[in-house]
Amino acid sequence: MTRFAEFVRGAATAGRLVVQPRMGFGELDRMRAGLTAVRDCGATTVGTVTLDSYTRVGDYPSARRALADGAELNGFPLEAHGTRAVRALLAEVACDDFPVQVRHGSPLPLELFRIMVDAGVDATEGGPVSYCLPYGRVPLAEAADNWARCCELAAGAERPMHLETFGGCMLGQLCPPSLLVALSVLEGMFFREHGLRSLSLSYAQQIHLGQDLEALAALRTLAAEHLTGVDWHITLYTYMGVFPRTPIGSFRLLEDSARLAVHSGTERLIVKTPAEARRIPAIEENVEALEFADSIAGQAAADCATAHCPPTADTGLLAEARTLLGATLALGRSTGAALVAAFARGVLDVPYCLHRDNAGAARAVIDERGMLAWSAAGAMPVTVRHSDLLCTAPVTAARLTGMLAFNERRYDREHTVGALLRSPA
Template structure:
């Protein structure tokens, strides 16, 4: 039996003791700044794991440009240039900073991860993330079949390590917003099944907070149920603080972050990837990341009774104890998974063919291998739903076509809502 990787073991122990693991999305160009950032996250007053987020040049495998930027303007890099630094330097960084008590995940964003995975394996990384769909369709024009082939080889390379690293599917965060939850759940499960098919055993499934807390609770329950039905591997659920257009006010941002922390507890997620109030304006500093981690952890602790992460009793008005909606989200996600699995022999084949036939279709995604015939909207209940289904086996509401002005309104829904609430009410404490 394959030994449990450090990342999986840490999250499992934290959850068993009733603690939510919180994690930043943080990366810096210079080794000393990356080391200092990891140290600060490790010492935060929260249960944390570390993050090394790669820069955009490295994500595109343009390590030559990354090396020049590292030489000429390292502070200008928007992440950590892993390939430019080289395996020995990265190995030393991880040996200094990571441990069983503080595992580190490398986040990358590339549809062609084989070179990166090879370097990560040689450097001894605890964990990584992404997926053949979620790191292909939103990020460029690499053909989906090519991405699937390279992800297949990369996952098998990782699985061949003495202790394979943990891997997280990014499918539940597709485009960050305006993707109905049933498709997010289906993509997360399909990518997790892809990882399992290629031999990986420590897996997490992501879901990005959307715009309606009850619908998000229903989605998290559906994700956990489907993962339990389709995976035989050790797995957990990770929630992302809203990844779309962030509130402009600090109070609005803190309200949104607090809602995601409460959602993580009520939805039973084991890990929360946070954003900071700086997100609407620029890349956050180390100090801002640590402050966001500590705030999210304090809200989660106040929401939980500390026993296995269960939410404490709440008032009858549901203000602190939201109820999940009951919209058939699990059934719709299961239908999408089953329809995709009918198209091919392997999970990879199924993903390629399902998108080619429009059985899976991400709304507003312009990648050439995405049919882009499905459309989503926000209904009168402030819930995300289908206005047009395209070729997918889902029911659409038949709403009017989304105009450019309406699309802008949809994309800024959470920003306007939380900024408006921040102006109407004083800041809310964690307790």
């Protein structure tokens, strides 16, 4: 078990939710200060080093120039700083009680994996589908081959790495959870197939608490069925779509994600800050969000102890995710080959994803229950609810825009209405 996985497992055994920021800064001193602040704050945390946009796409000369010129980068330029500096940074900040994960966003990350392995990085994340389809034009088959070599490199390191699949976060929103669950498990199987034995499976908070609880339960069930012999845990992402505009609305959404994590038995939560939709959050804002989420997690754990847990939906999500898994695995002798074939045939099809290897025939909507549902299936073995008028109505540009802003409007409106109700006459 890696240091990262061991820490998360120990916290879960002690009944604590691990909270983690999205955080990355260009300068070594600022990155060190950010990691130190996260380590020393009043929450059970792991650290994050998020890479910058140049480094993610392999444009290392631009990253080096920006660093030399003192330009603002939107993350940490791993290659520009070099193996020795990264190893020294981790030696100074990371420890058994504070492991650090490098997050990158690259569809072809082999060179980054070489640097991470040489620097002794304990954990990273991504996947052949989840870091290919949303983030560029790289052919899926090429990404799958590159990621296979990355996994084998990470598995063969002196201290094998922990790898988190990003498959449960496709495009961040408007993807029915059965597909998110299936992709998360499939990428986990891909990682195991290429030698890794310490994994985490992701899921991004969507728009309906009961449906999210159902999805996380399905993810745990399918992981237990398909990832035997692997140490794994679940990672939940605070809602990744359009965030509320008001600070209180943003904190209410973060509160709901922390409660969802605890009520579902999730081991790790990646948080967002109210500032993140507008700019790179300051170190202090990251710490505030982490401590807030940790506090809410404690309250939610007390609620569960007194049986005040919210109900889980029962929409057949597990059966649908299992069908997607089976239909995909039947198409190839390896998980990687099956994934490439499934997207080529439209058996897997991410709604509203414009990548050329995605069929683009599937569509999703917010249905009459306030849940995510399929309005068009293409070649996918999923169910369209023809009895629901919202599922069969056309998805116009105006309707799509409205759905994308669903949580933004809901959380800001509830805050505004609540404030009016509390104000004196």
